[in-house]
Amino acid sequence: MKNISFSFLFLFLGIHVNAQHTHVQNDTTKRLEEVAITAIAKRKIETEMKMAVSVDEFLASSDHISFIKRGAYAWEPLLNNMSTERSTITIDGMHVFGACTDKMDPVTSYVESNNLSTIDITSGQGGNMHGATVAGSIDLKRKSTPFGLDKKWNGAYQTGFESNNKQFFNLGNLSYSGDKFVADGSISFRKAGNYYDGNNDEVNHSQYNKFNTAVGLAYKTSPLSSIRVDAIYDKAKDVGFPALPMDLWLSRAFITSASYKQLFEDGLLRAWDTKIYFNAIEHYMDDTKRPENLVHMDMPGWSTTYGLVSRANLRNGDCSSEIQLNVYNNLSIAEMTMYPQDRSKKTMFAYSWPWVTTRFAGISMNNSWDISAMSRLNFGGSLGWNYNHSKYVEFNWIFHPGTPQEKDRILPGLHASYQLHVNQFDFSIGTGYGHRAPSVSEGYGYYIYNSFDRYDYIGNPDLKNEVSYEANASAGFKSKKMGIEAKVNYFYIQNYIVGRILSLGSPMNYQSVGVKGYTSLNHARLFNTTLHANYDILQHLHWNGTLMYARATDDKDGNLPFIRPLSYQTSLYYMHRQFGIRASVNGDLTQEHYSPEYGEDLTPAYMVFNMSADYTFSFRNYKAVLQIGAENLFNEYYSTYADWGNIPRMGRNVFTSLKFNF
Amino acid sequence: MKEILFFLTTVCFVVLSCTKEKTDYEAEIDTVVPEYKEFKEAYAINSDGYKISIEALNGTFYTGYNEVRLEITDSQTNEKVNVSAVTFLPIRTNVDKRNVSCPHRYDLIDKPDDGYFSGYAVFTDRSDADGSWELYISFTIADQIHTAKQDISVHEQANKNMNMAMFEGKDDEQYFIALVSPQKPKVGENELVAGIYRFNKPNNPPSSDFPDASQFSYTEVSDYTLQLDPRMPEPSMGNHSSPNNKDLTQRSDGLYHGMVNYTMTGNWTLNFILLNQQGQILRGTLVPTDFTPGVEGVKSELHIDILF
Ligand SMILES: [Cu+2]
Numbered sequence: 003m004k005n006i007s008f009s010f011l012f013l014f015l016g017i018h019v020n021a022q023h024t025h026v027q028n029d030t031t032k033r034l035e036e037v038a039i040t041a042i043a044k045r046k047i048e049t050e051m052k053m054a055v056s057v058d059e060f061l062a063s064s065d066h067i068s069f070i071k072r073g074a075y076a077w078e079p080l081l082n083n084m085s086t087e088r089s090t091i092t093i094d095g096m097h098v099f100g101a102c103t104d105k106m107d108p109v110t111s112y113v114e115s116n117n118l119s120t121i122d123i124t125s126g127q128g129g130n131m132h133g134a135t136v137a138g139s140i141d142l143k144r145k146s147t148p149f150g151l152d153k154k155w156n157g158a159y160q161t162g163f164e165s166n167n168k169q170f171f172n173l174g175n176l177s178y179s180g181d182k183f184v185a186d187g188s189i190s191f192r193k194a195g196n197y198y199d200g201n202n203d204e205v206n207h208s209q210y211n212k213f214n215t216a217v218g219l220a221y222k223t224s225p226l227s228s229i230r231v232d233a234i235y236d237k238a239k240d241v242g243f244p245a246l247p248m249d250l251w252l253s254r255a256f257i258t259s260a261s262y263k264q265l266f267e268d269g270l271l272r273a274w275d276t277k278i279y280f281n282a283i284e285h286y287m288d289d290t291k292r293p294e295n296l297v298h299m300d301m302p303g304w305s306t307t308y309g310l311v312s313r314a315n316l317r318n319g320d321c322s323s324e325i326q327l328n329v330y331n332n333l334s335i336a337e338m339t340m341y342p343q344d345r346s347k348k349t350m351f352a353y354s355w356p357w358v359t360t361r362f363a364g365i366s367m368n369n370s371w372d373i374s375a376m377s378r379l380n381f382g383g384s385l386g387w388n389y390n391h392s393k394y395v396e397f398n399w400i401f402h403p404g405t406p407q408e409k410d411r412i413l414p415g416l417h418a419s420y421q422l423h424v425n426q427f428d429f430s431i432g433t434g435y436g437h438r439a440p441s442v443s444e445g446y447g448y449y450i451y452n453s454f455d456r457y458d459y460i461g462n463p464d465l466k467n468e469v470s471y472e473a474n475a476s477a478g479f480k481s482k483k484m485g486i487e488a489k490v491n492y493f494y495i496q497n498y499i500v501g502r503i504l505s506l507g508s509p510m511n512y513q514s515v516g517v518k519g520y521t522s523l524n525h526a527r528l529f530n531t532t533l534h535a536n537y538d539i540l541q542h543l544h545w546n547g548t549l550m551y552a553r554a555t556d557d558k559d560g561n562l563p564f565i566r567p568l569s570y571q572t573s574l575y576y577m578h579r580q581f582g583i584r585a586s587v588n589g590d591l592t593q594e595h596y597s598p599e600y601g602e603d604l605t606p607a608y609m610v611f612n613m614s615a616d617y618t619f620s621f622r623n624y625k626a627v628l629q630i631g632a633e634n635l636f637n638e639y640y641s642t643y644a645d646w647g648n649i650p651r652m653g654r655n656v657f658t659s660l661k662f663n664f
Numbered sequence: 665m666k667e668i669l670f671f672l673t674t675v676c677f678v679v680l681s682c683t684k685e686k687t688d689y690e691a692e693i694d695t696v697v698p699e700y701k702e703f704k705e706a707y708a709i710n711s712d713g714y715k716i717s718i719e720a721l722n723g724t725f726y727t728g729y730n731e732v733r734l735e736i737t738d739s740q741t742n743e744k745v746n747v748s749a750v751t752f753l754p755i756r757t758n759v760d761k762r763n764v765s766c767p768h769r770y771d772l773i774d775k776p777d778d779g780y781f782s783g784y785a786v787f788t789d790r791s792d793a794d795g796s797w798e799l800y801i802s803f804t805i806a807d808q809i810h811t812a813k814q815d816i817s818v819h820e821q822a823n824k825n826m827n828m829a830m831f832e833g834k835d836d837e838q839y840f841i842a843l844v845s846p847q848k849p850k851v852g853e854n855e856l857v858a859g860i861y862r863f864n865k866p867n868n869p870p871s872s873d874f875p876d877a878s879q880f881s882y883t884e885v886s887d888y889t890l891q892l893d894p895r896m897p898e899p900s901m902g903n904h905s906s907p908n909n910k911d912l913t914q915r916s917d918g919l920y921h922g923m924v925n926y927t928m929t930g931n932w933t934l935n936f937i938l939l940n941q942q943g944q945i946l947r948g949t950l951v952p953t954d955f956t957p958g959v960e961g962v963k964s965e966l967h968i969d970i971l972f
Pocket of ligand 1 (some may be wrong): 102103287
């Protein structure tokens, strides 16, 4: 342990590894059986209720994640009740940035459930492995088939139908596992019409179409090393956003990477994995389908990122470490072209992202020290450099005259946690400190219309770093028949970035009522807590329940928006032989702590019942699962605290799906 | 193998090429707004053995503000001569034989370091069938006054950023406001420069020698204030405006300087209110400041439209 600490002391104040994270397994290093180093049990991409879920539905099943929903597609994941600017969302450690100024395309919208193996969600500073963060990290892990499986060819095909919005989907994936060569491929189509709310009213502009395909090829260059190339192509077309004044005409993403992995049989360094990547996203909105828009605007956006991620795993006795280098360069461009009444005349043009370059280079470390069989200490940190450049800085100068065209920031992060395991009890306590840089919109956005509070938002290049101080704790008990776990975390965030009404300037977007500029609150406080329990009532009958609550206030004790009220979720699961039946109830209590200042109003309580049944069977060599179920069984009309513009959620939805494995 | 490579490359290009092209913002502004920086000879007069070279930007006179430079040389030797008291008077003769002038600098300023005499003219109309312009020039060399006359052609100013406005103030005087700069505005902050002139009504009847300069006299008004409120008049822009603008006040060059911010390219209206030294309104009205989408912006009774 000492050796490691000292050898890396020059890099960092400390060393650590995050517990729920990854450990190199000694035995697997002998042969490169698995391409993924991570050896934790992977959660399958399916929820308790539903086996054929979208990425969003899967994420929604995590305690830490809530969503801002602007329609049926591309939900914006909130981690610890904080928006996407405050978390790092990566695909296998690769940074991807959406090309939409209105957040229609979170990174999670560019993958599909059948090309992912799991999603790693790390709360708070523990998530700074992939770069500076406040809320934590969401890493979408792609599927990668191990070398040399007994069964060379593997595949799955899944098809299904959802009645409410006539969603029809087909997902297929195929893999080949040879001794020297591995190939993964997946393809998926989803097509959905408008959905109907609990009053059986059609929610117009809620349709979507998505096509996604991915390939991965790996070649074993030696018994302990391999190279791999991956590509994802995603295309969403004609996607409605009922809560927004415009829809999506086309969004395309092309995400590629090439990586080299080397394992070592002995010594301190156990694995080293380096990847270079490139991704390009284009995003074109369409406001011509809305009769209320008398004026039309072209709003295309582009986001191009390339980068490098290099990661080393080290192990010495009771101590294991991960070191990761993250380097990327992103260029974000978004345009607004407005047309005069006489379309032949000169158009009016502005950049909502005036060619903003973000460059980041950072090194992160996570160390884990098994002090005894009962206790473990995790600690680590990250240090990053963040650089921004605005090519057409004149747009930023209008509200911030003379502000520099370039900006450098240093983003440090530290965290530590202690875990104790006594008999059947688990305890943990942790703390963290970290900075984040403002996002492109917060720093350099120009007249970005927010349809929630109906203000045009102006970025501020001179914003200070957001600085987060964090504490978390958990306690749990586990026995053969039951388990219970409570988790809390608390964030005190200095220079918390929000939009504030500006007395300057006048709106530009047609439906806007005023101009808000991003400014820093002196501080904000966020508190999240969850209580989770499960109990096996009978051998085949299982119960589990979750309670979640969050509270967030600004420096004047006013409420922050999009904070989860007390929510609950409980389910019963009966499984016997080839049959499984599940029933669940979930809901929110009344959102009392809403924020009128940010456009929120009181959201009433709701409760939704869901039910599903599945049957597993096999014929010839195929294993198949058939599932049928219903969400919102009693057709409740409701909208949640995080539904943009209070759009109603889906009413009763009967779903059915069939999955083959071969 | 080659086919596969070719296929893959093609796929890559198809996938990577953007569906819609990005706007070439810099080129777009360039094509809309011509910008002239170079003085060229517009006319040359040979008179009494001297060559008078009249220079203007782009070698052309346009309606609105024109800076004018005069160089007087000996036609034989082509060398500079010692000239003084150069006067400059543009006269427009309308079809009805009526003569009018326009704001101009009558006594040109000697710029010995640069080798020319400097002045300006704010042409109110272009040369057309309704009237034509002539320049009357006089200068003194060795105590001898020489005069010269030149027909000129005044073209319509294509650049709306160099527009002008002429109007009668509440004091019954005739005023002219001519934009001088920027010729090529940019998004963001622009120093806005304008000349403000008043016609001096003649007190005496014209004398017999034509032209009688006292009949065609203009002054640069001093210590006035030109209040500015820039807005986008298009209905789709809903009376959109910009922050951090500054009213125009006079500087030592006699011109009025202020600051205008353009938040985006397109049509803009500079709404003005002209105040005299005492702060009384001579012309102009306050415009509504509300955001009114779908409604064409109301303009001040004193305004200049620009476009870039
Ligand atoms: Cu969008």
